[in-house]
Amino acid sequence: MIKAITGTRDTLAADIPKWNYLQAIVESVFSKFNYKEIRTPIFEETTLFARGIGEATDIVGKEMYTFVDRSGESITLRPEMTAGVVRAFIEHSLDKKQNLNKLFYIGPMFRQERPQAGRFRQFHQFGAEALGSNDPLLDAEMIIMAYDIFARLGLKNLLVKINSLGVTSSRESYKNILRNYLEPHFEKLTTESKKRFETNILRLFDSKEENDCKIMENAPLLIEYLDEESLEHFEKVKQALLASHIPFEIDARLVRGLDYYTHTTFEVVSGSVGSQSALCGGGRYNLLVKELGGGETPGIGFAAGIERILLACENEKSFSIEDEKLDLFIVTIEKGLENFAYQTAVNFRRKGLTVDLDYLRRSVKAQMREANRMNSKYVLLIGGDEFARGEVVLKNMSNGEQKIFSKNDSEEIFLSIKEN
RNA sequence: GUGAGCAUAGCUCAGUUGGUUAGAGCAUCUGGUUGUGGCCCAGAAGGUCGUGGGUUCGAUCCCCAUUGCUCACCCCA
Numbered sequence: 001m002i003k004a005i006t007g008t009r010d011t012l013a014a015d016i017p018k019w020n021y022l023q024a025i026v027e028s029v030f031s032k033f034n035y036k037e038i039r040t041p042i043f044e045e046t047t048l049f050a051r052g053i054g055e056a057t058d059i060v061g062k063e064m065y066t067f068v069d070r071s072g073e074s075i076t077l078r079p080e081m082t083a084g085v086v087r088a089f090i091e092h093s094l095d096k097k098q099n100l101n102k103l104f105y106i107g108p109m110f111r112q113e114r115p116q117a118g119r120f121r122q123f124h125q126f127g128a129e130a131l132g133s134n135d136p137l138l139d140a141e142m143i144i145m146a147y148d149i150f151a152r153l154g155l156k157n158l159l160v161k162i163n164s165l166g167v168t169s170s171r172e173s174y175k176n177i178l179r180n181y182l183e184p185h186f187e188k189l190t191t192e193s194k195k196r197f198e199t200n201i202l203r204l205f206d207s208k209e210e211n212d213c214k215i216m217e218n219a220p221l222l223i224e225y226l227d228e229e230s231l232e233h234f235e236k237v238k239q240a241l242l243a244s245h246i247p248f249e250i251d252a253r254l255v256r257g258l259d260y261y262t263h264t265t266f267e268v269v270s271g272s273v274g275s276q277s278a279l280c281g282g283g284r285y286n287l288l289v290k291e292l293g294g295g296e297t298p299g300i301g302f303a304a305g306i307e308r309i310l311l312a313c314e315n316e317k318s319f320s321i322e323d324e325k326l327d328l329f330i331v332t333i334e335k336g337l338e339n340f341a342y343q344t345a346v347n348f349r350r351k352g353l354t355v356d357l358d359y360l361r362r363s364v365k366a367q368m369r370e371a372n373r374m375n376s377k378y379v380l381l382i383g384g385d386e387f388a389r390g391e392v393v394l395k396n397m398s399n400g401e402q403k404i405f406s407k408n409d410s411e412e413i414f415l416s417i418k419e420n
Numbered sequence: 421g422u423g424a425g426c427a428u429a430g431c432u433c434a435g436u437u438g439g440u441u442a443g444a445g446c447a448u449c450u451g452g453u454u455g456u457g458g459c460c461c462a463g464a465a466g467g468u469c470g471u472g473g474g475u476u477c478g479a480u481c482c483c484c485a486u487u488g489c490u491c492a493c494c495c496c497a
Contacts, residue, residue: 003488058495062421109497114421116491125497192494278497305497333455364455372457384455397457
């Protein structure tokens with residue numbers, strides 16, 4: 001048997017309503033904040049991600065689905081969306097058409113990691129990017145949108161974490177301070193941490209190794225060394241969140257591994273999923289557009305993992321969706337009436353009803369069972385004495401009542417069903 | 421990439437200290453109503469016990485390998 005590739009999965013019909021429900025909420029919230037949808041290709045030139053996300057990151061280093069196509073070009077299945085959106089932003093000179101571009105997206109992403117609860121190789125994200133303004137109100141707006149979406153899905157067990165990485169200059173001088181602090185402890189660090197000491201010293205805060213943690217406990221925090229401008233920016237973000245009633249907590253250890261990040265970074269974690277608890281993450285990236293060849297353009301964005309969110313919803317039973325109902329199921333009582341039943345079904349469908357009928361030539365009992373299984377509100381019985389007299393029977397499945405109609409009076413039948 | 425656990429019917433799971441025809445619940449189908457669903461009752465169908473090898477008179481059970489799944493680590497959504 002051929003099976004779906006590791007880390008990918010089928011979303012069967014029974015689960016589609018949940019996805020549609022989530023998507024409707026996502027689109028609704030984004031559109032209230034006046035974000036417009038953008039769709040970019042699922043694969044891009046490998047260079048885009050290597051430069052956009054950063055060569056030193058795990059995503060680029062070991063998780064990308066990269067392959068050479070028939071023309072010899074290196075292609076990569078997108079592991080995240082920001083790089084693609086920024087590429088499109090630059091390619092189409094969107095900054096020339098509008099000073100501020102507020103965009104959102106929803107779609108599949110790909111990373112070759114070992115699957116786990118809330119983690120897949122093909123997974124889905126929705127997210128937003130605001131390109132063209134450094135206003136801290138936009139930083140807060142990202143968090144508010146994410147929070148509102150989670151709230152509308154009924155999620156409770158949430159924690160919003162924010163931090164500020166400041167601007168490059170203050171961060172660089174802080175890095176030196178951190179380096180000086182760590183120098184005497186260097187030999188005690190884990191191999192991985194020693195490597196990070198060179199490549200991205202900030203990520204030493206991410207380490208979960210006990211000894212590393214002990215060393216980092218007393219390390220100077222970036223937030224204590226932020227310059228005036230950065231502090232002011234961060235302060236405004238916090239004020240906006242407070243004013244919008246978003247509970248949050250400052251996490252000085254919340255470091256994202258990308259060099260171009262500036263100012264705000266944030267994450268929303270759920271206590272209702274497994275160890276992969278981050279439902280969304282994002283931050284400001286004022287250097288990325290330039291890095292990818294565009295003009296100097298400030299930007300901020302976030303991405304949220306749909307599988308994780310639905311898992312949290314499932315575990316919290318945060319919402320329920322009513323089963324889809326059929327308006328009408330048509331039952332034929334004897335052979336030879338299939339064509340009439342079929343045409344009747346087509347007619348009612350064209351009038352706007354949801355209609356189905358038996359395609360397996362089953363017994364009346366089996367057809368009735370099927371109607372019941374399909375949650376049909378009504379059954380139209382065709383055949384027998386009534387049909388010989390030119391009549392059909394309409395049965396209300398919730399109370400069992402039956403009404404007789406002339407077989408040609410489809411409008412009366414339609415109205416009778418429509419009423420309910 | 422590393423580690424641990426699991427693999428029996430469509431689904432959820434029993435089971436055998438190695439012994440004849442491998443079980444249950446749910447779902448499916450048929451009948452109880454020659455033309456009527458849900459509840460109930462009776463019955464049926466459905467399994468190479470993940471795959472390959474070994475030990476044994478005999479393996480679904482023990483051993484080895486392999487594949488897949490799950491969870492965790494790393495990291496991230």
